[in-house]
Amino acid sequence: MRPTVLCFSGLDPSGGAGLQADIEAIGQSGAHAAIACTALTIQNSQQVFGFEATSKELLMAQANAVVGDLPIKCVKSGMLGTTDNIAALAEFLREHPEYLYVLDPVLVANSGGSLGNQKTLVKAFVELIPLATVLTPNTVELRALTGIEDIDQATEKLFEMGAKAILVKGGHEDTPDYIRNALYIDGKLVSETRCPRLEGEYHGSGCSLASFIAGRLAQGDDLKQAVNHAETWLFGVLKKAETPVPNGQKIPKRF
Template sequence: MLSGLDPSGGAGIQADIQAITSLGAHPLPVLTCLTVQDTRNVYGAEAVNADLIRQQLACLTEDTPIHAIKTGALGNAAVVDALVEFLESHPGIPVITDPVIKAAGGGDLADEELVAAMKEKLFPKAEMITPNGVELALLGGSDDLDQAARNLMEAGCESVLATGGHGTGVHIINTLYNHAPEPMTWEVERIGENEYHGTGCTLAAAIAAGRAMGLSPRAAIAQAQNYVHRALLHALTVGKGQRVPDRGILWER
Protein backbone atom coordinates (compact mmCIF):
# COMPACT_ATOMS: atom_id res chain seq x y z
CA MET A 1 0.00 0.00 0.00
CA LEU A 2 0.99 3.61 -0.57
CA SER A 3 -0.17 5.88 2.26
CA GLY A 4 0.87 8.77 4.44
CA LEU A 5 2.16 8.67 8.00
CA ASP A 6 -0.23 9.81 10.73
CA PRO A 7 1.87 10.24 13.89
CA SER A 8 -1.23 9.71 16.07
CA GLY A 9 -1.42 6.16 14.73
CA GLY A 10 -5.10 6.55 14.00
CA ALA A 11 -5.11 6.70 10.22
CA GLY A 12 -2.75 6.40 7.27
CA ILE A 13 -0.14 3.75 6.84
CA GLN A 14 -0.38 2.39 10.39
CA ALA A 15 -4.12 1.83 9.92
CA ASP A 16 -3.38 0.02 6.66
CA ILE A 17 -0.71 -2.20 8.20
CA GLN A 18 -2.92 -3.17 11.12
CA ALA A 19 -6.01 -3.89 9.02
CA ILE A 20 -4.18 -5.89 6.36
CA THR A 21 -2.30 -7.91 8.96
CA SER A 22 -5.45 -8.61 10.98
CA LEU A 23 -7.15 -10.02 7.88
CA GLY A 24 -4.31 -12.43 7.18
CA ALA A 25 -2.43 -10.70 4.37
CA HIS A 26 1.10 -9.30 4.44
CA PRO A 27 1.48 -5.52 3.99
CA LEU A 28 4.22 -3.96 1.87
CA PRO A 29 4.16 -0.36 3.15
CA VAL A 30 5.42 2.45 0.92
CA LEU A 31 5.29 5.83 2.64
CA THR A 32 4.04 8.69 0.45
CA CYS A 33 3.99 11.67 2.79
CA LEU A 34 4.67 12.79 6.34
CA THR A 35 1.95 14.69 8.17
CA VAL A 36 1.60 16.88 11.23
CA GLN A 37 -1.56 15.32 12.59
CA ASP A 38 -3.40 14.23 15.71
CA THR A 39 -6.80 12.68 16.39
CA ARG A 40 -8.42 16.10 15.85
CA ASN A 41 -7.05 17.34 12.52
CA VAL A 42 -4.22 17.58 9.98
CA TYR A 43 -2.04 20.67 10.28
CA GLY A 44 0.58 20.05 7.59
CA ALA A 45 1.98 17.49 5.16
CA GLU A 46 5.13 16.95 3.12
CA ALA A 47 5.41 14.46 0.25
CA VAL A 48 8.14 11.83 0.00
CA ASN A 49 10.41 12.19 -3.03
CA ALA A 50 8.71 10.45 -5.96
CA ASP A 51 11.99 8.95 -7.23
CA LEU A 52 12.45 7.16 -3.91
CA ILE A 53 8.96 5.71 -4.26
CA ARG A 54 9.82 4.53 -7.79
CA GLN A 55 12.88 2.77 -6.42
CA GLN A 56 10.90 1.14 -3.61
CA LEU A 57 8.24 -0.17 -5.99
CA ALA A 58 10.86 -1.52 -8.38
CA CYS A 59 12.74 -3.18 -5.54
CA LEU A 60 9.63 -4.78 -4.07
CA THR A 61 8.33 -6.15 -7.34
CA GLU A 62 11.64 -7.85 -8.06
CA ASP A 63 11.42 -9.68 -4.75
CA THR A 64 7.79 -10.50 -3.98
CA PRO A 65 4.46 -10.90 -5.78
CA ILE A 66 2.00 -8.04 -5.29
CA HIS A 67 -1.62 -9.21 -5.25
CA ALA A 68 -3.38 -5.88 -4.59
CA ILE A 69 -2.55 -2.22 -4.00
CA LYS A 70 -4.26 0.19 -1.63
CA THR A 71 -3.63 3.92 -1.87
CA GLY A 72 -4.38 6.63 0.66
CA ALA A 73 -2.95 10.14 0.96
CA LEU A 74 -0.46 10.47 -1.90
CA GLY A 75 1.34 13.71 -1.09
CA ASN A 76 1.57 15.33 -4.51
CA ALA A 77 1.03 14.79 -8.23
CA ALA A 78 4.58 13.52 -8.75
CA VAL A 79 3.82 10.56 -6.47
CA VAL A 80 0.72 9.79 -8.56
CA ASP A 81 2.90 9.79 -11.68
CA ALA A 82 5.34 7.33 -10.09
CA LEU A 83 2.51 4.99 -9.11
CA VAL A 84 0.81 5.20 -12.51
CA GLU A 85 4.11 4.37 -14.25
CA PHE A 86 4.38 1.29 -12.06
CA LEU A 87 0.80 0.22 -12.79
CA GLU A 88 1.31 0.62 -16.54
CA SER A 89 4.25 -1.78 -16.41
CA HIS A 90 2.44 -4.19 -14.04
CA PRO A 91 -1.13 -4.44 -15.33
CA GLY A 92 -3.78 -6.60 -13.71
CA ILE A 93 -3.13 -5.76 -10.06
CA PRO A 94 -6.36 -4.74 -8.29
CA VAL A 95 -6.01 -1.16 -7.04
CA ILE A 96 -8.24 0.10 -4.24
CA THR A 97 -7.96 3.88 -3.99
CA ASP A 98 -9.10 5.84 -0.96
CA PRO A 99 -9.09 9.36 -2.47
CA VAL A 100 -7.94 11.22 0.62
CA ILE A 101 -8.48 14.96 0.16
CA LYS A 102 -9.34 16.37 3.58
CA ALA A 103 -9.09 15.20 7.16
CA ALA A 104 -12.33 14.93 9.11
CA GLY A 105 -11.25 18.03 11.01
CA GLY A 106 -11.03 20.00 7.77
CA GLY A 107 -7.26 19.98 7.16
CA ASP A 108 -6.14 19.63 3.55
CA LEU A 109 -4.29 16.53 2.35
CA ALA A 110 -4.43 17.25 -1.38
CA ASP A 111 -4.04 20.39 -3.51
CA GLU A 112 -5.77 20.99 -6.84
CA GLU A 113 -2.86 19.55 -8.83
CA LEU A 114 -2.94 16.30 -6.86
CA VAL A 115 -6.72 16.00 -7.15
CA ALA A 116 -6.49 16.51 -10.92
CA ALA A 117 -3.72 13.91 -11.23
CA MET A 118 -5.76 11.35 -9.30
CA LYS A 119 -8.86 11.96 -11.40
CA GLU A 120 -7.10 11.97 -14.76
CA LYS A 121 -4.39 9.35 -14.26
CA LEU A 122 -5.00 7.12 -11.23
CA PHE A 123 -8.77 6.64 -11.10
CA PRO A 124 -8.95 5.04 -14.58
CA LYS A 125 -6.43 2.43 -13.43
CA ALA A 126 -8.15 1.68 -10.11
CA GLU A 127 -10.52 -1.22 -9.68
CA MET A 128 -12.42 0.74 -7.03
CA ILE A 129 -12.32 4.15 -5.41
CA THR A 130 -13.82 4.56 -1.93
CA PRO A 131 -14.79 8.22 -1.35
CA ASN A 132 -16.93 9.42 1.52
CA GLY A 133 -19.84 11.71 0.70
CA VAL A 134 -17.81 14.93 0.92
CA GLU A 135 -15.06 13.54 -1.30
CA LEU A 136 -17.52 12.09 -3.80
CA ALA A 137 -19.35 15.42 -4.24
CA LEU A 138 -16.06 17.24 -4.75
CA LEU A 139 -14.52 14.69 -7.12
CA GLY A 140 -17.69 14.04 -9.08
CA GLY A 141 -18.69 17.68 -9.36
CA SER A 142 -22.21 17.30 -7.98
CA ASP A 143 -23.98 17.37 -4.63
CA ASP A 144 -26.24 14.63 -6.03
CA LEU A 145 -24.08 11.67 -5.07
CA ASP A 146 -25.65 9.34 -7.63
CA GLN A 147 -24.79 11.83 -10.35
CA ALA A 148 -21.32 12.42 -8.91
CA ALA A 149 -20.60 8.68 -9.04
CA ARG A 150 -21.89 8.48 -12.63
CA ASN A 151 -19.69 11.42 -13.59
CA LEU A 152 -16.63 9.65 -12.21
CA MET A 153 -17.43 6.43 -14.05
CA GLU A 154 -17.97 8.33 -17.29
CA ALA A 155 -14.51 9.80 -16.73
CA GLY A 156 -12.96 6.34 -16.46
CA CYS A 157 -13.57 4.90 -12.97
CA GLU A 158 -14.36 1.19 -13.00
CA SER A 159 -16.36 1.33 -9.77
CA VAL A 160 -17.12 3.73 -6.93
CA LEU A 161 -17.89 2.61 -3.38
CA ALA A 162 -19.58 5.64 -1.82
CA THR A 163 -19.16 5.30 1.94
CA GLY A 164 -21.78 6.68 4.30
CA GLY A 165 -19.85 7.10 7.51
CA HIS A 166 -20.02 10.90 7.34
CA GLY A 167 -23.82 10.85 7.22
CA THR A 168 -26.43 10.54 9.94
CA GLY A 169 -29.05 7.98 10.87
CA VAL A 170 -29.20 4.59 12.53
CA HIS A 171 -27.44 2.86 9.65
CA ILE A 172 -24.42 3.62 7.52
CA ILE A 173 -25.32 3.02 3.89
CA ASN A 174 -22.45 2.14 1.57
CA THR A 175 -23.27 2.12 -2.13
CA LEU A 176 -21.30 0.40 -4.89
CA TYR A 177 -21.65 1.99 -8.31
CA ASN A 178 -20.30 0.09 -11.28
CA HIS A 179 -21.60 -0.53 -14.76
CA ALA A 180 -24.44 -2.76 -13.55
CA PRO A 181 -27.97 -1.43 -14.19
CA GLU A 182 -28.48 -0.55 -10.52
CA PRO A 183 -26.05 0.23 -7.68
CA MET A 184 -25.65 -2.25 -4.82
CA THR A 185 -26.09 -1.09 -1.23
CA TRP A 186 -25.10 -2.40 2.19
CA GLU A 187 -26.54 -1.19 5.50
CA VAL A 188 -24.24 -1.29 8.51
CA GLU A 189 -25.26 -0.34 12.03
CA ARG A 190 -23.84 3.04 13.03
CA ILE A 191 -21.75 2.84 16.20
CA GLY A 192 -22.30 5.97 18.28
CA GLU A 193 -23.07 9.46 17.04
CA ASN A 194 -19.54 10.63 16.30
CA GLU A 195 -17.09 9.96 13.48
CA TYR A 196 -13.94 7.92 14.01
CA HIS A 197 -10.36 8.64 13.02
CA GLY A 198 -9.08 6.36 10.27
CA THR A 199 -12.27 4.52 9.35
CA GLY A 200 -11.92 5.21 5.63
CA CYS A 201 -8.30 4.03 5.60
CA THR A 202 -9.29 0.89 7.46
CA LEU A 203 -12.15 0.03 5.11
CA ALA A 204 -10.12 0.51 1.92
CA ALA A 205 -7.16 -1.43 3.31
CA ALA A 206 -9.44 -4.27 4.39
CA ILE A 207 -10.98 -4.42 0.91
CA ALA A 208 -7.50 -4.58 -0.61
CA ALA A 209 -6.56 -7.39 1.77
CA GLY A 210 -9.61 -9.37 0.68
CA ARG A 211 -8.81 -8.86 -2.99
CA ALA A 212 -5.18 -9.90 -2.41
CA MET A 213 -6.43 -13.13 -0.84
CA GLY A 214 -8.67 -13.94 -3.79
CA LEU A 215 -12.08 -12.64 -2.72
CA SER A 216 -14.34 -11.06 -5.33
CA PRO A 217 -14.82 -7.28 -5.05
CA ARG A 218 -18.26 -7.69 -3.46
CA ALA A 219 -17.07 -10.36 -1.04
CA ALA A 220 -14.08 -8.21 -0.13
CA ILE A 221 -16.40 -5.26 0.58
CA ALA A 222 -18.68 -7.39 2.77
CA GLN A 223 -15.75 -8.79 4.77
CA ALA A 224 -14.21 -5.34 5.14
CA GLN A 225 -17.44 -3.82 6.42
CA ASN A 226 -17.80 -6.55 9.03
CA TYR A 227 -14.19 -6.04 10.10
CA VAL A 228 -14.57 -2.25 10.41
CA HIS A 229 -17.81 -2.68 12.35
CA ARG A 230 -16.07 -4.89 14.91
CA ALA A 231 -13.11 -2.51 15.11
CA LEU A 232 -15.48 0.38 15.90
CA LEU A 233 -17.29 -1.61 18.57
CA HIS A 234 -13.96 -1.72 20.43
CA ALA A 235 -12.76 1.77 19.44
CA LEU A 236 -9.91 3.28 21.45
CA THR A 237 -9.75 6.72 23.08
CA VAL A 238 -6.22 7.69 22.03
CA GLY A 239 -6.32 11.49 22.23
CA LYS A 240 -8.66 14.43 22.68
CA GLY A 241 -10.30 14.13 19.27
CA GLN A 242 -11.96 11.30 17.39
CA ARG A 243 -11.78 7.75 18.70
CA VAL A 244 -9.68 5.23 16.78
CA PRO A 245 -10.86 1.82 15.49
CA ASP A 246 -9.28 -1.09 17.35
CA ARG A 247 -7.77 -2.80 14.33
CA GLY A 248 -5.92 -5.30 16.49
CA ILE A 249 -9.09 -7.27 17.21
CA LEU A 250 -8.89 -10.98 16.60
CA TRP A 251 -10.48 -11.82 13.27
CA GLU A 252 -11.74 -15.34 12.65
CA ARG A 253 -10.82 -16.40 9.13
Protein backbone atom coordinates in the same frame (compact mmCIF):
# COMPACT_ATOMS: atom_id res chain seq x y z
CA MET B 1 4.23 -16.55 1.61
CA ARG B 2 0.93 -14.72 2.07
CA PRO B 3 -0.16 -12.58 -0.88
CA THR B 4 1.05 -9.01 -0.52
CA VAL B 5 -0.69 -5.65 -0.80
CA LEU B 6 1.65 -2.77 -1.71
CA CYS B 7 0.34 0.41 -0.08
CA PHE B 8 1.15 3.94 -1.17
CA SER B 9 0.29 5.94 1.95
CA GLY B 10 1.52 8.54 4.41
CA LEU B 11 2.90 8.16 7.92
CA ASP B 12 0.50 9.23 10.67
CA PRO B 13 2.47 9.67 13.94
CA SER B 14 -0.66 8.87 16.00
CA GLY B 15 -0.96 5.41 14.44
CA GLY B 16 -4.67 5.88 13.82
CA ALA B 17 -4.66 6.35 10.05
CA GLY B 18 -2.26 6.16 7.11
CA LEU B 19 0.29 3.44 6.72
CA GLN B 20 -0.16 2.02 10.23
CA ALA B 21 -3.89 1.58 9.60
CA ASP B 22 -3.02 -0.10 6.29
CA ILE B 23 -0.58 -2.52 7.91
CA GLU B 24 -2.96 -3.49 10.71
CA ALA B 25 -6.02 -3.86 8.48
CA ILE B 26 -4.19 -5.87 5.82
CA GLY B 27 -2.70 -8.11 8.50
CA GLN B 28 -6.16 -8.71 9.92
CA SER B 29 -7.46 -9.55 6.44
CA GLY B 30 -4.89 -12.36 6.25
CA ALA B 31 -2.56 -10.74 3.70
CA HIS B 32 0.89 -9.16 4.08
CA ALA B 33 1.41 -5.36 3.81
CA ALA B 34 4.32 -3.69 2.06
CA ILE B 35 4.58 0.11 2.18
CA ALA B 36 5.82 2.84 -0.13
CA CYS B 37 5.65 5.93 2.10
CA THR B 38 4.25 8.96 0.27
CA ALA B 39 4.63 11.59 3.00
CA LEU B 40 5.59 12.31 6.58
CA THR B 41 2.68 14.07 8.25
CA ILE B 42 2.55 16.16 11.40
CA GLN B 43 -0.67 15.11 13.06
CA ASN B 44 -2.25 13.52 16.08
CA SER B 45 -5.53 11.66 16.37
CA GLN B 46 -7.47 14.96 16.32
CA GLN B 47 -5.75 17.30 13.86
CA VAL B 48 -3.38 17.60 10.90
CA PHE B 49 -0.76 20.34 11.29
CA GLY B 50 1.24 19.79 8.11
CA PHE B 51 3.16 17.31 5.98
CA GLU B 52 6.23 16.86 3.82
CA ALA B 53 5.72 14.70 0.74
CA THR B 54 8.21 12.12 -0.43
CA SER B 55 9.78 12.88 -3.80
CA LYS B 56 8.46 10.78 -6.67
CA GLU B 57 11.97 9.31 -7.12
CA LEU B 58 12.17 8.11 -3.51
CA LEU B 59 8.58 6.89 -3.62
CA MET B 60 9.13 4.73 -6.69
CA ALA B 61 12.48 3.47 -5.43
CA GLN B 62 10.63 2.11 -2.38
CA ALA B 63 7.98 0.45 -4.52
CA ASN B 64 10.36 -1.03 -7.06
CA ALA B 65 12.59 -2.44 -4.29
CA VAL B 66 9.85 -4.87 -3.24
CA VAL B 67 8.32 -5.69 -6.63
CA GLY B 68 10.67 -8.55 -7.37
CA ASP B 69 10.93 -9.59 -3.74
CA LEU B 70 7.34 -10.09 -2.57
CA PRO B 71 4.25 -11.76 -4.10
CA ILE B 72 2.32 -8.54 -4.78
CA LYS B 73 -1.26 -9.13 -5.86
CA CYS B 74 -2.85 -5.79 -5.13
CA VAL B 75 -1.92 -2.11 -4.78
CA LYS B 76 -3.76 0.25 -2.42
CA SER B 77 -3.30 4.01 -2.33
CA GLY B 78 -4.38 6.54 0.27
CA MET B 79 -2.71 9.91 0.80
CA LEU B 80 -0.50 10.69 -2.21
CA GLY B 81 0.23 14.31 -1.40
CA THR B 82 1.42 15.67 -4.74
CA THR B 83 0.53 15.52 -8.41
CA ASP B 84 4.02 14.16 -9.12
CA ASN B 85 3.35 11.20 -6.85
CA ILE B 86 -0.01 10.58 -8.50
CA ALA B 87 1.60 10.60 -11.96
CA ALA B 88 4.38 8.28 -10.79
CA LEU B 89 1.86 5.82 -9.34
CA ALA B 90 -0.15 5.88 -12.57
CA GLU B 91 2.98 5.01 -14.54
CA PHE B 92 3.81 2.22 -12.08
CA LEU B 93 0.32 0.74 -12.43
CA ARG B 94 0.50 0.84 -16.22
CA GLU B 95 3.79 -1.06 -15.99
CA HIS B 96 2.07 -3.68 -13.79
CA PRO B 97 -1.41 -4.29 -15.23
CA GLU B 98 -1.49 -7.63 -13.40
CA TYR B 99 -1.99 -5.89 -10.05
CA LEU B 100 -5.44 -5.22 -8.68
CA TYR B 101 -5.75 -1.66 -7.39
CA VAL B 102 -7.84 -0.11 -4.61
CA LEU B 103 -7.95 3.69 -4.90
CA ASP B 104 -8.94 5.51 -1.72
CA PRO B 105 -8.94 9.13 -2.96
CA VAL B 106 -7.77 10.84 0.23
CA LEU B 107 -7.95 14.62 0.06
CA VAL B 108 -8.47 15.72 3.66
CA ALA B 109 -8.24 14.04 7.05
CA ASN B 110 -11.40 13.29 9.02
CA SER B 111 -10.46 16.17 11.31
CA GLY B 112 -10.58 18.46 8.27
CA GLY B 113 -6.83 18.99 7.90
CA SER B 114 -5.46 19.29 4.38
CA LEU B 115 -3.40 16.42 2.94
CA GLY B 116 -2.49 18.22 -0.27
CA ASN B 117 -3.75 20.96 -2.58
CA GLN B 118 -7.26 19.72 -3.22
CA LYS B 119 -7.87 21.41 -6.58
CA THR B 120 -4.65 20.17 -8.16
CA LEU B 121 -4.99 16.68 -6.65
CA VAL B 122 -8.54 16.32 -7.97
CA LYS B 123 -7.35 17.10 -11.51
CA ALA B 124 -4.48 14.62 -11.20
CA PHE B 125 -6.70 11.80 -9.88
CA VAL B 126 -8.33 11.64 -13.32
CA GLU B 127 -5.29 9.64 -14.46
CA LEU B 128 -5.71 7.02 -11.72
CA ILE B 129 -9.47 6.48 -11.92
CA PRO B 130 -9.48 4.18 -15.02
CA LEU B 131 -6.63 2.11 -13.55
CA ALA B 132 -8.49 1.20 -10.33
CA THR B 133 -10.24 -2.08 -9.66
CA VAL B 134 -12.40 -0.13 -7.21
CA LEU B 135 -12.57 3.41 -5.82
CA THR B 136 -13.64 3.92 -2.20
CA PRO B 137 -14.63 7.61 -1.87
CA ASN B 138 -16.72 9.00 0.93
CA THR B 139 -19.42 11.38 -0.30
CA VAL B 140 -17.25 14.46 0.37
CA GLU B 141 -14.50 13.02 -1.85
CA LEU B 142 -17.05 11.90 -4.45
CA ARG B 143 -18.39 15.44 -4.76
CA ALA B 144 -14.87 16.90 -4.88
CA LEU B 145 -13.75 14.50 -7.63
CA THR B 146 -16.75 15.22 -9.85
CA GLY B 147 -17.88 18.73 -8.90
CA ILE B 148 -21.43 17.38 -8.62
CA GLU B 149 -23.55 17.65 -5.48
CA ASP B 150 -26.11 14.92 -6.19
CA ILE B 151 -24.68 11.55 -5.12
CA ASP B 152 -26.27 9.48 -7.91
CA GLN B 153 -25.19 11.93 -10.59
CA ALA B 154 -21.69 12.19 -9.12
CA THR B 155 -21.36 8.38 -9.14
CA GLU B 156 -22.50 8.32 -12.78
CA LYS B 157 -19.88 10.96 -13.59
CA LEU B 158 -17.09 8.84 -12.07
CA PHE B 159 -18.07 5.97 -14.37
CA GLU B 160 -17.96 8.38 -17.31
CA MET B 161 -14.41 9.24 -16.15
CA GLY B 162 -13.44 5.56 -16.53
CA ALA B 163 -14.20 4.00 -13.14
CA LYS B 164 -14.83 0.24 -13.16
CA ALA B 165 -16.30 -0.07 -9.67
CA ILE B 166 -17.09 2.38 -6.84
CA LEU B 167 -17.85 1.85 -3.17
CA VAL B 168 -19.62 5.05 -2.05
CA LYS B 169 -19.27 5.47 1.72
CA GLY B 170 -22.09 7.38 3.39
CA GLY B 171 -20.62 8.24 6.76
CA HIS B 172 -20.64 12.00 6.03
CA GLU B 173 -24.29 12.09 5.02
CA ASP B 174 -27.07 13.41 7.25
CA THR B 175 -28.52 10.05 8.28
CA PRO B 176 -28.46 10.18 12.09
CA ASP B 177 -29.42 6.55 12.71
CA TYR B 178 -27.50 4.66 10.04
CA ILE B 179 -24.68 4.75 7.48
CA ARG B 180 -25.41 3.61 3.94
CA ASN B 181 -22.63 2.24 1.74
CA ALA B 182 -23.32 1.37 -1.90
CA LEU B 183 -21.20 -0.76 -4.24
CA TYR B 184 -21.50 -0.11 -7.96
CA ILE B 185 -19.84 -2.26 -10.62
CA ASP B 186 -19.87 -1.23 -14.30
CA GLY B 187 -22.34 1.53 -13.49
CA LYS B 188 -24.87 -0.72 -11.74
CA LEU B 189 -25.74 -0.93 -8.04
CA VAL B 190 -24.81 -4.48 -6.98
CA SER B 191 -25.06 -4.24 -3.19
CA GLU B 192 -26.13 -1.82 -0.51
CA THR B 193 -25.50 -2.04 3.23
CA ARG B 194 -26.89 -0.07 6.14
CA CYS B 195 -25.26 -0.28 9.53
CA PRO B 196 -26.21 1.54 12.74
CA ARG B 197 -24.40 4.86 13.11
CA LEU B 198 -22.04 4.65 16.06
CA GLU B 199 -21.48 7.63 18.33
CA GLY B 200 -18.57 9.95 17.67
CA GLU B 201 -15.95 10.43 14.95
CA TYR B 202 -13.29 7.89 13.96
CA HIS B 203 -9.68 8.43 12.89
CA GLY B 204 -8.57 6.01 10.18
CA SER B 205 -11.83 4.23 9.40
CA GLY B 206 -11.59 4.92 5.65
CA CYS B 207 -7.96 3.75 5.43
CA SER B 208 -8.86 0.61 7.34
CA LEU B 209 -11.82 -0.29 5.13
CA ALA B 210 -9.96 0.22 1.84
CA SER B 211 -6.95 -1.74 3.06
CA PHE B 212 -9.02 -4.67 4.28
CA ILE B 213 -10.75 -4.79 0.88
CA ALA B 214 -7.31 -4.82 -0.79
CA GLY B 215 -6.17 -7.65 1.47
CA ARG B 216 -9.20 -9.78 0.63
CA LEU B 217 -8.83 -9.07 -3.11
CA ALA B 218 -5.18 -10.13 -2.89
CA GLN B 219 -6.35 -13.47 -1.51
CA GLY B 220 -8.81 -14.11 -4.30
CA ASP B 221 -12.16 -12.77 -3.08
CA ASP B 222 -14.32 -11.22 -5.74
CA LEU B 223 -15.07 -7.55 -5.17
CA LYS B 224 -18.51 -8.05 -3.65
CA GLN B 225 -17.14 -10.63 -1.19
CA ALA B 226 -14.16 -8.44 -0.31
CA VAL B 227 -16.37 -5.43 0.44
CA ASN B 228 -18.78 -7.53 2.52
CA HIS B 229 -15.93 -8.99 4.61
CA ALA B 230 -14.38 -5.55 5.06
CA GLU B 231 -17.59 -3.83 6.15
CA THR B 232 -18.36 -6.56 8.70
CA TRP B 233 -14.82 -6.39 10.10
CA LEU B 234 -14.77 -2.59 10.23
CA PHE B 235 -18.03 -2.32 12.14
CA GLY B 236 -16.59 -4.66 14.78
CA VAL B 237 -13.36 -2.70 15.22
CA LEU B 238 -15.21 0.63 15.36
CA LYS B 239 -17.45 -0.68 18.13
CA LYS B 240 -14.28 -1.40 20.15
CA ALA B 241 -12.53 1.88 19.22
CA GLU B 242 -10.46 3.69 21.83
CA THR B 243 -10.76 7.39 22.71
CA PRO B 244 -7.39 9.15 23.25
CA VAL B 245 -8.93 12.37 24.59
CA PRO B 246 -12.44 13.09 25.92
CA ASN B 247 -14.89 13.95 23.12
CA GLY B 248 -12.14 13.49 20.51
CA GLN B 249 -11.88 11.25 17.49
CA LYS B 250 -11.67 7.55 18.27
CA ILE B 251 -9.00 5.18 16.99
CA PRO B 252 -10.31 1.86 15.66
CA LYS B 253 -9.10 -1.12 17.68
CA ARG B 254 -7.96 -3.20 14.73
CA PHE B 255 -6.54 -6.02 16.86
